[in-house]
Amino acid sequence: MAGVSRSDLLAWLNELLQLNYTKIEQCGTGGAYCQVLDSIYGDVPMTKVKMNAKHEYEFVANFKVMQNIFKAKKIDKPIPIEKLVKCKMQDNLEFLQWIKRFWDSNYGGQGYDAVARRRGAPTDTPATIAPLSNSRTGGASAGLGIGGRAGGKTPISGHRAGSAQPNEAIQALQAQIREMSTHMEGLEKERDFYFAKLRDIEILVQQQLETSELEGSQGDTLKEIQKILYSTEDGFEVPDSVAAVDEEETF
Structure with a gap:
């Protein structure tokens, strides 16, 4: 194989x-x-x-x-x-x-x-x-048949290498740019979706710590969760502008 x-x-x-x-x-x-x-x-x-x-x-x-x-x-x-x-x-x-x-x-x-x-x-x-x-x-001219034998159908692919005219190449690149834009929009939507979840957890943890007299393991657990939420890595620190907004928020 x-x-x-x-x-x-x-x-x-x-x-x-x-x-x-x-x-x-x-x-x-x-x-x-x-x-x-x-x-x-x-x-x-x-x-x-x-x-x-x-x-x-x-x-x-x-x-x-x-x-x-x-x-x-x-x-x-x-x-x-x-x-x-x-x-x-x-x-x-x-x-x-x-x-x-x-x-x-x-x-x-x-x-x-x-x-x-x-x-x-x-x-x-x-x-x-x-x-x-x-x-x-750029394209297969021969392939395996359904049972793994040579001679199967050639998959429907684009033009053979070298046959595309310049305008066709430009159109292909433009199509890929459109696909990339769509892909980026999806990634941004996914990022916002998970960020909103983490933000809700952060607010809930802080509310619990501020409004309850928590002692023992429960309070320690909430503080550990908070520590994870606030941890950073090189290149992923929270921007000062965002941190300032957070400090102004009240719960």
């Missing part, structure tokens, strides 16, 4: 799941891994899998579905979620190789309608989760 190229792996994945992936990194969204398992078992809750996930918290949710399947099927294989959701090529390549070996060993040869199983849900993953592809990995 180590000798199988990335293009061949993508060709197999695209044919099995009727996808249009062009990079191994796109597997880091978790959706494709879940559906490969569904092609084997047929009972993955695909309604819970977001095939066009664009933000890291959505990727994590997909992998949680996968973890539940591993647990239910007693599959003894750790899933390095924290690495995979970063959408780095090497981590996802190694995991995709394992998935392919597992599929080869367990797929029963039954027909599989991937589009019907995901109810036609969109599968477009963001281009910005991975670096721009170079001319050597």
